[in-house]
Amino acid sequence: MDVATTPYENAPEAPMSPRERQVSEFTALTRTVQEAGLMRRRYGYYWTRFVVLTLLLAGIGVAFVLIGDSWWQLALAAVLSLVLGQVMFLGHDAAHRQIFRSGRWNDWASLVIANLYAGMSYGWWNHKHSRHHAKPNQVGADPDIDSGALVFTTEDLPEARTGMAAWFAERQGWLFFPLLLLEGLNLHVSGVKTIFGRGEVKRRPVEMVFVTLRLGGYLALVFWVLPVGMAFAFLGVQLALFGLYMGAVFAPNHKGMPIVPKDAKIDFLRRQVLMSRNVKGGRVIDEFMGGLNYQIEHHLFPNMARPHLRRVQPIVREFCASRGIAYSETTMLKSYGIVIRYLNRVGLAARDPFQCPLTLEYRSAR
Template sequence: MTVAETSHPAPPRRGSDFARLSRRIAEAGLLDKRPGYYALRISLVAALFAGTWAAFAALGDSWWQLGLAVLMAIAFAQVTLLAHDLAHGQISRSRRVSRIAGLVAGNLAVGLSYGWWMDKHTRHHANPNHEEHDPDVAPDILIWSRRQAEASEGLPRFIGRWQAFLFFPLLTLEGVNLKVSSFRALRRKSLKSRGTEAALLSAHVLAYLGAVLLVLPLPKALLFLAVHQACYGVYLGCTFAPNHKGMPVLTAEDELDFLRKQVLTSRNVRGGRLVNTALGGLNFQIEHHLFPSMPTANLRKAQPIVRDYCASLGIGYVECGLLESWGQALRHLHEVGRPLREVRT
């Protein structure tokens, strides 16, 4: 998919297109904080997180723990989504409060470096789906464009041939990958509060592994860890993949303003309250990318304003169901891997 296929020229207008939209959003009060919403959401997620650990201790040496591992993966993912909102300043106006809460939720609760992830995610928001600048489309394992396929070598080149079929199996490793990346980030001098981050990450690993090994015998403990981390990785992957994968991949030749850069590379996912809760509001990805600090609860209200505004400018606004979003992502992965399948080995 190219940028030209998703946008049509609009008559020249004075001023910034995004500035006009931003004024409409601000006048509607949609950038205001929602303390009541987040107080309730944090309470529910904290209860789920603590409740799964309490149930784990109560069940003891039982095969029912494998079912609980799935529920605990959901709890971990919901905590991670809260850390995401904290990183964007959606919950509190205070950067200090957001950072402290983010370190507790990210590093201590789920073993994800808040500082590392915040830096990575900020770069993604600045240049979504950009080959050179978005770390989320770097060809580390998977390839995201034909240009990357032609330049690939080693593991990405090997996996790239059939990456669409390997996508979901690879997601089972994403939870472990995030932990490994978090510890590797501690070597960076640019990471703020490295000592605090290291202490909290270490405390998480020791408490997490210690609790599991204390309650379960080693074979059952290893199986519990495998199920939990696999489900956690798949949940996160299924939450973030529908947002941009399969949308236009930008290069240095693409010169777009902020509004078009964010809208044309993002995709919304239709669904009711269940989808909204499961995806942490990220199903309104277009609105989130345009207004990252907007509280999750307001994204739904902003959608008709943004959608109608994009229509008035002839800017393609993509929205589809959850299964279709995964299908588009997988078809894109398969298509960009075509050059590798056509090469004789």
Template structure:
């Protein structure tokens, strides 16, 4: 039987003893060597794939390279995610530069837009009034949201479980559109830097494809590449919170940091392949509790966090990848039923 938290810890902070233990184990210390190797390898492989695109540009076989380009794009996005959380370097400036390179320049995705949105998600996960990831959009996440839909949106809501993965094929383009739209929110130097890098990405991407292949092939490659990238990235984020607890927006939130992050998150079991495919987001509970913890330390921190949750009487939700999708889709289906009434 795991030890229970002392009355003092419960009255104070359930999270503080865990923070002290994790810090004492050195799990919050930067892993610059690991990240340097990961960034270098990702850039090398990305360059190799795009060299292949140029060499095969005269053949329709070039479409086969859209898959590795999308997978490596996912690795790039995960590195940008880590930079946004200050996981890579001790300097905020260095992390900012890494985020701009991996997000704006290499992917055409604004790091400023993503960081603002993602930080609000981390502060209040699954809260319909505070978490932008569960706001009303292409999908809805509560029966109250579903009941308010009308017309085509209502039809989409009724069928949202079945449409979820097909609609992820549009996510790669949607990320670029949202990034460009967010420039209106930004101001001064931020808008200038982010806008210039977004334009450089779009111009470089289009130029490379049009120089390597004819316009029809270029359009087909770009469509397939963005569809696979959106599907991959969306599939990595999908298991994390869908179908988990959602704080009552009309009630007083009495959850502390530990409960707010643990009860709304789900981990995905697996080995190195799962770590690779999900970019460390499979340790979602652990990441939400310690967002600045370097990705390679999450696996080592997991046993400490699981034991602490058991001592606090909190469920540590963990399931396989397929089951995580099943639970998320079941939640979308149940919510969508409200639009059928």
């Protein structure tokens, strides 16, 4: 036997199981992305955004006091809702460990940005959002499709619904965006209930202090500068448009994509790609949606810095095409149409559940 070889060198490779093959695919994609330098940090980008948003909030505060008792304050409330939306996108990036290498630094950045700047609970949101990322659109696992005012799966729509409940369910697609006007209030209330209740929160005392300072100071300023009626109008406009903005950005990402049965087993790559939808539209949409228009790439690489999502998209799209993995992308308006039709279909077709043909073949994958 040639001493330079071993009996194993020329032996055929052992066949891989479906699970091993799928893991190998994602490993190959990850290696390509890392070699392209797209996992590096972007400190300059994030510090610039933080400073700009801080100055914008300070400027809005000064303008609010200078404008005083005037209905022009409602226009300022609309501007504030957009700026706070951008603040939450920055908090989202910090929560995903996109900004700093240190997890502790990212946690504190999230606390300052979400709790102190926006009056939202980072701990409440992060716990909920992490579950969503782990199993997007999976029944019983993704909290974003749990039934509430709206029903996202036919499993949660009993045929026994009658009267007003049935009327609402049949039209829930058309009512979705009007209901988002209440989402801003709901986000604040849910966070406050969690940090002052028994919900799972990592740094409860810090969250309590930050949220109390932010919401208490905000309300005190509004009612000090404006008459009571105008103050309530200002708060109503700001919260309504903030909720609409957040919902309009997050809704296209997964609503109307396949719903995964409870017992489905899918590899990470396909789970994240098949259940997500990108929104195209160029730099304006990138800014408006805080980079979340690259939802597929964000779900595959959640700790990737936001500026790199645009650059990694062609790599991911080509990779999916080479392996026959459906890659969903559409315009914002078309995505809203898909969301409305899907929600209406869930409400109208309780006896014809929406199934996920794309996931059935992966149920047995181990």
